[in-house]
Amino acid sequence: MDRIIIAEDIKSLHQGLETVLSKFNVDKTEFVQYCDDAYLQIKNAESRGEPYDLLITDLSFAKDHREVKLVSGEDLIKKLLEDKISIKILIFSIEDRRDKIKKFFNFLNIDAFVCKGRNDQKDLEKAIKALQKNEKYYSKSLGDLFENTQEHELTTYDIQILELLEAGNHQSEISKHFKEHNISPSSTSSVEKRINNLKNFFKAKNTTNLVAKAKDLGII
Known part of the structure; x- marks a missing residue:
């Protein structure tokens, strides 16, 4: 993956993400703090014929003085799907509700989910390695997301x-x-x-x- 964009509003987390990405051959890494900005940059890059390969996004973004159309990482992902923009998606979040995360894989077609926590940098490395091999990935702390499939699977x-x-x-x-x-x-x-x-x-x-x-x- 040559071009990566990260949507994360907490600047103190940027350095940790940079540390992880420095271990891979990434030509361009862009950090943004608003989902609207991430969407516009991804859309513009697509139009120029220089698409991003991977979006890393949080789910929750703090409200401030600026009015935004896309208030969450989920909104951003849905908008990209709506526009049929091809980009791998890794969610990096404190969210740990298995059913919600399972929904992201099944209905938003994400490629990876990494839980923020003590060992998240190692987890991010594993996720990116998996994505490079076109494999799905989620944090092992979530257990097996797809075990014990219910008789009624939500559609x-x-x-x-x-x-x-x-x-x-x-x-x-x-x-x-x-x-x-x-x-x-x-x-x-x-x-x-x-x-x-x-x-x-x-x-x-x-x-x-x-x-x-x-x-x-x-x-x-």
Whole structure:
């Protein structure tokens, strides 16, 4: 990987990242503190025919005086996917909720996840070596993310329903949204059935409890 961009708002972490990257043959390393800046630089580099090979990004970015459109690393990744920009993605974060991290691999198609912590520099080295071989990587402190696969694996459709429920939409409104966006199945009965399946899966008493449990797990 010749060109790497890092989105990290805590400057004190930049040196540690530089130390790790200095062990690899990296031609260009760019640090930015805002996701908006990372997106613009990646987009501009793509337009010039000099694309970045890897994005290393945190998930959480502190708010300050500046107004931004992309407030988190997740927003940045979703925007890159939306624009169909090809770039390897490594998330470097204190996040340790397995279900949320699993969602990043399954639905945001990230390439690596490294937990911030005492041994994170060694972990970052392992991650970059894995990416150089086109392998996926995540911190071993997370255990086996994909063991004990549940009978009901969450799908993109499930995530959309949960997000729409969180936004306060009722079943009929979710059905209407799906029809408008050509998402299938879109009937109210299909949406109701899926919500009931999700309630059973999460052992939720009602829709409010379902949304709360999904949020606690970091799924939405």
